[in-house]
Structure formats: C-alpha cells, structure tokens
Amino acid sequence: MSIPPPPGPHQPDPAQGPQGPSPAPDPYRPPPQGQQPYGPPPQGQQPYGPQPYGPTPPGQQPYGQQPYGQQPYGQQPYGQPYGVPYQTWGQGYSPYARPSSVNGLAIASLVFGVLCCFPAVGLVLGVIALVQIKKKGQSGKGLAIAGSILSSLGLALWVVALATGGLSEAWDGFKEGATEGAAFSVVKGQCFDAPGESLDGLTYDVDAVPCAGEHEGEVFGEFEMSGSAFPGDAAVSDAADERCYPLQDAYVMDTWSLPDDVDVYYFGPTRQSWRLGDREVTCIFGNTDETGTLTGSLRVDATTLDDDQLTFLMALNAVDETFWEEPEEQPEDDLRGYRDWSQDMHDSLDDEIRHLRAHTWSGAPAKPVQALLKDMEKARGEWAKAAASDDVDTFYTHYDAGYAYVDGPTTITARKALGLASDPPYDDEDTGGTGDGAGSDHLDV
Structure with a gap:
C-alpha cells in the first residue's frame, strides 16, 4: 500500500479529489481565488506580487531582495552559474578603440621629400611605408604619399640639373664663395x-x-x-x-x-x-x-734663351750651387768641414769645365768663353790645394785664390758677348777676395 506524499504548498489535497489537467488560462478572466497566475513559481523562490505582512520567516529573504551572489533574472541550466550581464573581450582587445601608431618610415619619407637632399631615399621610404601601413593597419598614409610626391619632384629636378649642367654651375658657385680669400x-x-x-x-x-x-x-x-x-x-x-x-x-x-x-x-x-x-x-x-x-717679364729659361746662353748659364749656376753650400762655421772652428767643401768645389769646377769645352762656341762669345775657362782651371787647382791644407793659414791662402775668378772680368766679358746681364747683383761693399778686383760673396778675412 502506498502512502501519498503530504500536500505541498502548491499541490491540492488528495481529499479534494483528483483534478484533471488545468484548462488554458483566459487572459480576460481573473484566475481562481487562491491560485497564482500562469502557474506556481519555481520551488524555493517567492512568488511575484504582494507578500504577507509581518516578520519574515526564518531562512527567507525580505521582499525585493535576493540571496547574495544570485542574479534576479534568467535561470541558467542546472549546474551552471548565472550569466554575466555584459559581454567580455578576448585577450589582446579592448572594449575601447585605441589610436593606431604612425608609421616611422612615412615620417622619414616626408622629411627627405621636404629637404630634397636625397630624393631617391625619400621615394623608396615612402613606397615601403605604404606597404607597411596597409599590412599593419598603421596611420601615416598621407605622410607617405606626400613624401613620395615631394621626393619624386626633387628627383626630377636633380635629373634636369644634371642634364643641363645647372648642378655643376651651382657647385662651382658654392666653391667660389667658400674659397673667397x-x-x-x-x-x-x-x-x-x-x-x-x-x-x-x-x-x-x-x-x-x-x-x-x-x-x-x-x-x-x-x-x-x-x-x-x-x-x-x-x-x-x-x-x-x-x-x-x-x-x-x-x-x-x-x-x-x-x-x-x-x-x-x-x-x-x-x-x-x-x-x-x-x-x-x-x-x-x-x-x-x-x-x-x-x-716686363722676368723669365729667363729654356723658352727665352738660345743654345749658347743656356749652356753657359747651366755651367755657372751649377758651380754657384756648390758655392752656396759653404759651411757656416769659420775655418778655425771647422777646418775639416771646409776641406771637404773645397773638394766639392774642385769636383764641380772640373765637371763644368768639361761641359763648356765640349760645346761648340762660335762668333763673338768664343774668345771670352775660352778666357773664362782658363780662370776656372786655375781656380780648380787652388781648391784642390785648399782641400789638402793641414793648417788654417795654408787653407786661407788657397781659399782666397780659388775665389779670385768668381764674377771677375772674364766672367763679365763673356756675359756681354752672350747678351746676358753683365752687372753683378751686389754692391762694391760686398766685394772681397784677392784677384783682379773681382767681386764675390765669399768670406772676408
């Protein structure tokens, strides 16, 4: 024998008899007294509508309040928590739109385009920037386009300048201004x-x-x-x-x-x-x-001299170069140095005498040059003796005799015959030596 369960708060008393299926509610007819509209509320919840006055029974919430942690609307499937009223965002996204970054190459392209110093670089950077902007969703498309256009114009100007020579003229003008002074x-x-x-x-x-x-x-x-x-x-x-x-x-x-x-x-x-x-x-x-x-021009070289003049001056100038190598100290302080220099004078005269004799002299210069050669040969012997001197006094004797022919009468006569300058380039106060009153720049003793 089965015992029926006790009547619940919304279940009819068995004593009242079985009840058939509830008829469909009539929206224009109020529900029967003591029944809730559209069926009873879920078990454990309070029905909608007014509640009885008085203290709230133990275990129940006051009217209008829900248990902590529960949501008032929307029943979830069994075993699942109540849904969240707002949609959440996935990782890496934000509910608010952030401004996209500006492409750096677009900025660089605009800078190069404005400066026009490297237009090709600005054009290349602009093209690369446009590709990156489209791929990464960055901003700066307008900058890249502007930089590319300006760089293209600058590149065209460079090509025109190179083709017409305008760039070369500009560079020459710059150098002229930079090198002023x-x-x-x-x-x-x-x-x-x-x-x-x-x-x-x-x-x-x-x-x-x-x-x-x-x-x-x-x-x-x-x-x-x-x-x-x-x-x-x-x-x-x-x-x-x-x-x-x-x-x-x-x-x-x-x-x-x-x-x-x-x-x-x-x-x-x-x-x-x-x-x-x-x-x-x-x-x-x-x-x-x-x-x-x-x-008048001061030029006297192979472009203005004839063969006789050139041979004569080359010989005498070579000897003069050796003269200028005379030691700075006095013979008393550097006799060895003077003896070595005297040997150089002998060798230089020997070389130039051979060159002058090897040349064919004709006309007016022939005799004056031969006379000069004799003086040069005598001077060559004196310089040999000076180089072999064992004491200062002996050296001075041959030193003065070796200078005797320098710029002397035979030199002046030969110069006149050759049509060269015949006035020695020094004053009478600078003359010295012992031979024929000839002037020289040698050491006074």
Whole structure:
C-alpha cells in the first residue's frame, strides 16, 4: 500500500479529489481565488506580487531582495552559474578603440621629400611605408604619399640639373664663395694685378694682364702640398720658403738679371680651401715696395734663351750651387768641414769645365768663353790645394785664390758677348777676395 506524499504548498489535497489537467488560462478572466497566475513559481523562490505582512520567516529573504551572489533574472541550466550581464573581450582587445601608431618610415619619407637632399631615399621610404601601413593597419598614409610626391619632384629636378649642367654651375658657385680669400690657381708665366693694395694678406682673385706692361705680380712656379688635415699657415709658409727659391732659379736662370727691388711672394691654401681639396702653393715675383710694380717679364729659361746662353748659364749656376753650400762655421772652428767643401768645389769646377769645352762656341762669345775657362782651371787647382791644407793659414791662402775668378772680368766679358746681364747683383761693399778686383760673396778675412 502506498502512502501519498503530504500536500505541498502548491499541490491540492488528495481529499479534494483528483483534478484533471488545468484548462488554458483566459487572459480576460481573473484566475481562481487562491491560485497564482500562469502557474506556481519555481520551488524555493517567492512568488511575484504582494507578500504577507509581518516578520519574515526564518531562512527567507525580505521582499525585493535576493540571496547574495544570485542574479534576479534568467535561470541558467542546472549546474551552471548565472550569466554575466555584459559581454567580455578576448585577450589582446579592448572594449575601447585605441589610436593606431604612425608609421616611422612615412615620417622619414616626408622629411627627405621636404629637404630634397636625397630624393631617391625619400621615394623608396615612402613606397615601403605604404606597404607597411596597409599590412599593419598603421596611420601615416598621407605622410607617405606626400613624401613620395615631394621626393619624386626633387628627383626630377636633380635629373634636369644634371642634364643641363645647372648642378655643376651651382657647385662651382658654392666653391667660389667658400674659397673667397683662399688660394687660387694661376699659370706659370702669367702676369697679373691683385685687387688688394699689396700681395700680402688674403687674395681671392687676380686680373691677368700682359707681362710687357706694368703689373703687380708674375707667377714663376707652383707645387702641391700633401696631407688630409690642414697643416697650418706656418707650415704652408715654411714649405713656400723651401721650395719656391729653387723654382726661382729655374725660372730666372740668369740670376744677374733679377732686379734688386724684386722679392718672392706666394699664394697658398687656407683652412677653408684645404677642405675643398686645394693643395697648391703658387710662387710669384712682386715688388718689395707695396706701391711698386714690375715691368716686363722676368723669365729667363729654356723658352727665352738660345743654345749658347743656356749652356753657359747651366755651367755657372751649377758651380754657384756648390758655392752656396759653404759651411757656416769659420775655418778655425771647422777646418775639416771646409776641406771637404773645397773638394766639392774642385769636383764641380772640373765637371763644368768639361761641359763648356765640349760645346761648340762660335762668333763673338768664343774668345771670352775660352778666357773664362782658363780662370776656372786655375781656380780648380787652388781648391784642390785648399782641400789638402793641414793648417788654417795654408787653407786661407788657397781659399782666397780659388775665389779670385768668381764674377771677375772674364766672367763679365763673356756675359756681354752672350747678351746676358753683365752687372753683378751686389754692391762694391760686398766685394772681397784677392784677384783682379773681382767681386764675390765669399768670406772676408
């Protein structure tokens, strides 16, 4: 025998009899007294509508409140928690839209396009930036397009400038402005007037003029310096002093023809022109007087001399070079040095005598040159004896005799016959020696 379960709060009493299925509710008819609309509420929850007054039974919540941790709406499947009222976002996304980053290559493309210094680089960066922007979703598309357009225009201008030579003219103008006050290139044998009051100081330009008339300077040589860093003004001056004077002797082989009021100047590179590749030092003649000028060319070399003149000057100049190597100390302090130098004088005279005798002399210079050769042979013997001297007094005797022929009467006569300058380049106060009243620059004793 089965015992029916006790009646629940919403289950009819068995004593009332079985009940059939509930008829469909009529929306226009109120529910029967004592029943809830549309069926009972779920078990364990309070029905909607007014609640009885009085204290809340134990274990139940007051009206209008829900147990902590439960949601008032929406029943979830059995065993699942109640749903969250707002949708959550997956990892790496945000519920708010963040601004995208600007592509760096787009910015660089615009910079190169504005500067126009490297238009090809700006164009390449712009194209790469557009590809990256599309792939990564970055911003900066307008910058990349603007940079590409400006770079294309700049590249076109460069091509036009190269094709028309405008870029070369612009570069030449830049160098001219950068090297203002710096050294410049002039040609050997050129005569000119400088824009300044003198040849001292900075000169950035010259006016070429004929050498036959008056002029302020004449170029007689040039040479190139080396090095990557500018050596300084003092080093340029020292190089000019060392290398310009040998060039002078090659340009003016007849040293007697050089006027007393002529001095050596030079044009050299400055720190600014050195950075542009200027390494040239130009050696020039100028007047010792700042307001003075030169007249006529001073050039006396193979381009202006005949064969007899050239042979004669080459021989005498070679001997003069040895003369200039005389020791600086006195014979009393350096007799050995003077004896070695005397031997060099003997050897130099021997070589030049053979060269002069090997040349065929004809016409007016023949006899004067033969007379000079005899004096040179005598001097050669004296220098041999000076080189063999054992004491200072003996050395002085042969030293003076060896200088006797230098720039003496036979030299002057031969020069006149050859059409060369015949006035010795020194005053009578500078003369010395013992032979025939001939002048010389030798040691006074």
